[in-house]
Amino acid sequence: MGKEDDSRGTDAWWAMEPAEAAARLTTGLDGLESSEVERRLSRYGPNALTAAPSATLLQLAMRQLADPMNLMLLAVTAISAAIGQVSTAVMVGLLVVFNVGSGASQERKAQASVDALATMQIPRVRVRRDGTLASVPAPDLVPGDVIELEAGDIVPADARIVVASSLETQEAALTGESAPIAKSPAALTDPEAGLGDRTSMLFQNTSVTRGTATVLVVATGMATEMGAIATMLSTVERVQSPLQKELGTLTRIIGAVAWGAVAVIVGLGIVRGQSPADLLFLGTAVAISAIPTGLPTFVQGLLSWGASRLAEAKAVVASLNDVETLGATSAICSDKTGTLTMNEMMARSVWVGGESFTVDGAGYSFDGRVCRSQGDEVPLGAPIAYALALPNDATVSADGTVVGDPTEAAFVVLAHKLGVDAPEVRRRFPRVAEVPFDSDYKFMATFHHVPWQGERRLVGVVKGAPDVLLARSSTAFGASREVLPIASLADDVTAEIERRSAEGLRTLALALRVYEIEEEPAVVADPMAAVADLGFVAVVGIVDPLRPEARIAVQQAHAAGIDVRMITGDHVVTATAIGDELGLVGEGLSGQQFASLDDDEVDARLDRLAVFGRVTPQDKLRLVQRLQARGEVVAMTGDAVNDAAAIKQADIGVAMGSGSEVTKQAAKLVLTDDNFATLVRAVELGRVVYQKISSYLTFQMSQLIALLLLFLVASAADLNDGVAMTPTQVLTLNFAVAIFAVVVIVMEPSPPGLMRRPPRDPGAGLASGDNVLRWVLYGGVLCAAALVPLLVGAEELSPDAGSAPMTMAFVIVALGTLTTGLQLRRDPESGLTGPWGRGARLLLWPVGFVILVTEIGFLQEWFDTTALSGAQWGACLLLTGGVVVAVEGHKAWMRSRQHATTAGLAVAEAVAPARVR
Secondary structure (H helix, E strand, O other), X not given: OOOOOOOOOOOOHHHOOHHHHHXXXXXXXXXXXXXXXXXXXXXXXXXXXXXOOOOOHHHHHHHHHOOHHHHHHHHHHXXXXXXXXXXXXHHHHHHHHHHHHHHXXXXXXXXXXXXXXXXXXXXXXXXXXXXXXXEEEHHHOOOOOEEEEEOOOXXXXXXXXXXXXXXXXXXXXXXXXXXXXXXXOOOOOOOOOOHHHOOOEEOOOOEEEEEXXXXXXXXXXXHOHHHHHHHXXXXXXXXXXXXXXXXXXXXXXXXXXXXXXXXXXXXXXXXXXXXXHHHHHHHHHHHHHHOOOXXXXXXHHHHHHHHHHHHXXXXXXXXXXXXXXXXXXXXXXXXXXXXXXXXXXXXXXXXXXXXEEEEOOOOOOOOOOEEEOOOOEOOOOHHHHHXXXXXXXXXXXXXXXXXXXXXHHHHHHHHHHOOOOHHHHHHHOOEEEEEEEEOOOOEEEEEEEEEEOOEEEEEEEEEEOHHHHHHOEEEEEOOOOOEEEHHHOHHHHHHHHHHHHHOOOEEEEEEEEEEOHHHXXXXXXXXXXXXXXXXXXXXXXXXXXXXXXXXXXXXXXHHOOOEEEEEOOOOHHHHHHHHHHHOOOOEEEEHHHHHHOXXXXXXXXXXXXXXXXXXXXXXXXXXXXXXXXXXXXEEEEEOOHHHHHHHHHOOEEEEEOOOOHHHHHHOXXXXXXXXXXXXXXXXXXXXXXXXXHHHHHHHHHHHHHHHHXXXXXXXXXXXXXXXXXXXXHHHHHHHHHHHHHXXXXXXXXXXXXXXXXXXXXXXXXXXXXXXXXXXXXXXXXXXXXXXXXXXXXXHHOOOOOOOHHHHHHHHHHHHHHHHHHHHOOOOOOXXXXXXXXXXXXXXXXXXXXXXHHHHOHHHHHHHOOXXXXXXXXXXXXXXXXXXXXXXXXXXXXXXXXXXXXHHHHHHXXXXXXXXXX
C-alpha cells in the first residue's frame, strides 16, 4: 500500500465520490488491516484533541506578583522590615500574598478551554478491520478506517459517507443549525460548499438522529473540524476587562506620583540633615499614605460581592473582574439555538383543507391546544391523527425527554394535543410495509391496517417535503374529512408553504391513501410504487420556539442602550423571521455574504445588521473582533462548541449551563438557568458594581490625595520633623476605617432607572478629567482640615510622635473618610438623607474605634495617639463638618448639571431619527 495523501485537512472530500476519496487515502472501502492501522496511528497520532500547554500555578503567581501595585507593596514591605516596622511589614506582606493567591486562583480556572474538548470523545466505535467488524476505542481510529454508525451514535471523526439509509444528523454543536440535517453519499458539485451544506460528510462530535451509515474516516484528531475549533481556542487570547485596563493605568499613575512624593520628601529631609533611619521611617510613612494599599483588596471585595449576587441570579462568573465588564456591555451577539430558543422542535401551525390552526404550548411539553384563528379548540379527525402518529419512530416522555428524531418528536407532541396517544396508535396498528426516509425522494411512508369508515383497511401514511407530497397527491382531505380534488387547493397549499417559510417555520406535509383490498399484495411487495395518488392531509409548520422571556429580555437590553445581534447556523430567511419575532429590527446577512465583505465594508454596515445566518465559527469570531475594533464592549452568548472561540474572544463570553463543557470553560459567565433574561439582569448587576467601584475610588483617592498633600506640606514646612502621621496610623486608616466606608457603599440598594441609561463609555475611564478634579477637590478639602491643628499647634509640638496636633489630624482624616463614604453611598444623589440602611448604621463602629484609640492608654501606645480635650474634639468635629459641606455642595452642582444634560438629550432624541438596531 502506497503513501497516503498528507493534505486530507484541505481536500474537498464532500465533492469526491466515495471510491475517489478512498483512493486518495490509498485504502479500500472494505477497511484496513491491523498492520496498516499501526503504521497510520504512528504517523498521524491518536484521534484526540490536544490542548495547549497550561501555565503552572507558580507561573500564574509570578504573573500576579509582577502587577505594578503588588511590586510597590513589596517595596513597602521590604523597607518596613529594614527599619524595624515589623507589624507594618507583616500587614502589607500578607496583603501581597492575598492579592497574588486570589489572582492566580482565578486565572487557573480559565485554562481548561481546549482541555475540555478532549473529554467529548466517544468511548468505542464499530470499525471494519482485517475483514471483520470490530469494536475499538475512538482514539485508535485513523484516516482510511471504515466505520459503521446508527441512530444514537456520536460521530467519532470527520468522515465521508459511503452508504447511508434514512440518515440524518444533529450538527447544532458544530454549525448551530437547530434542525436535523439529511445526509447522503451523493457527491456535491461545489467544492467550496459551506460546512453546514456538506451533506455527504459527517463531523466529529455530531450525533446521528436517524438511519444508518457506512463511512470512510478522512480526518482525525486536530485535523477535524472540531480540531480547527481547538486550534482557534489555543490561539485566541483573552482580552483584558475595562476595569483591568483602567486600574492598570491608574496604578501606574499612582506609582509615579507616590514614589515622586517619597523622593521629594526624602530630599527635603536630607537637606534638613535628618538621619538615614529617620528618612527611611519618613519614606515608609509617605509610601503607605501615597500608595492605596487597600485598593486591590477593596476592589476584589466589591467584585466578590457582585459575583455572589450574580450567583444568586443564576449567573456564575469565572473571574471577579468580569463582574464589572458586564456593566460596560454595549453589544450582545447571541447564538440562537438553545440560547434565544429552547432547542426543541415544536409544531406552531397546522393547515388542513383550506383552514389554518394555531398550536400553543412550548417545546416538548404536552400542555397546549390546537385552535382555530378565533381561538376555538378543534379536533382534526382521523386522517391527520394517523399521519402524525404512524410514520414516526420517536418517543417523548411526560417530562419532555426525547428519544429519536426531534421533528418526529414534535409530531408526537402535536398528536397528543389532538388527543392521540402516538405510542399506543403505533402499538395497535403495526407496520406491514415501509418506505424509509431518504434525502433523494424526501419522504417517509408506512403502511398499516386501521379502522376506516367502519372497515379495516390498508392505509399508507406519508410525511415529507410539501412540494413532493403535493406532486404525488390527486386529492385532498378537508377539515371535516371531505375529499376534494387537489387542484382546488394546490394554490392554497403553495401559498401556505411560502407564508410559513417566510415566518421562519420549517414546513412538512402529511398525506395518506386508503387502498382497495385487491391492491394490498402489490402495496406490500412494492411500497415505493404505492406512494402515488395520495390524499393531501396537512401542512405543519415547525419551529424551534423562542424562550418565553427572550423577547422581553431583548427589549430590556435595547432600553439600556445595548445593541443585540443574533447569529445562528440556520438559513438567513429563517433567522430573519425569528429576529423579527424577537424585535431585532435590521438586515439579515448570510455567513457566505459576511465572509465576502472586507473589514471596511463590515464596519460600514454593522449598525444595520441585526441577524447573521448560516455562519461558521470563524464568522462568529470575526464579528466579535470587528465590534471590538470600533470600541464596543461585546458579550457573546452560546452553548455549543462552535461558539467557543468567539466566546473566548469576547469581552464577556457567556455560556449556557446546559451547553458543552468546552463552551463553559471558554466563557467568563455561565448562565446556569440557560435564560437569556439572566444575562440582562447580570448586565444590570455589572452596572451596579461599577457604580459602587467608582464611588469607592472617589473616596479612596480623596483619602490618598489628602494624606499625600498632608505629608508634602508637613515636610515642606518642617511640621513635626516632616511626619504628619506614623505608618501605623496610616495603615489604621486604610484597614480599620476605610473598610466601613466600603461596606456602606456595597450595602446601599441600587438606584432606580439604571437600565434606562446608555452604557458607559469605557474610553472615559475611572480616571477621567472630571473624576480627577473631583478627587483633588475632596482630598484637598480634607487635607486643609487636617492641616489646621498641625499649623496652629506647630510651636507647641514635642518630639513625641503621639502629639495632640498629630492625633487631631488622624481623627479628622478618619472622620472625613467616613463621612465621605456615607455621602458617596449614593451618587450623585445625596447620601445624607434617608432611608438609613444597616450599612449606614455600621459607621458607628469605626467612630467608636477612633474614640477608643485616642482615649485608652494602652491603645494610645499601639497607635501613636494621645488623649484630646473637649475643645480639641469640638475642633475636629467642626473641621470635619467643613469637609461634609464641601462634598455635599459639589454633589448638588453635579445633580444640576446631570439634570440639564438629561433634558438636552431628551430633546435631541425626540427630534433625531432612531438608530437602527
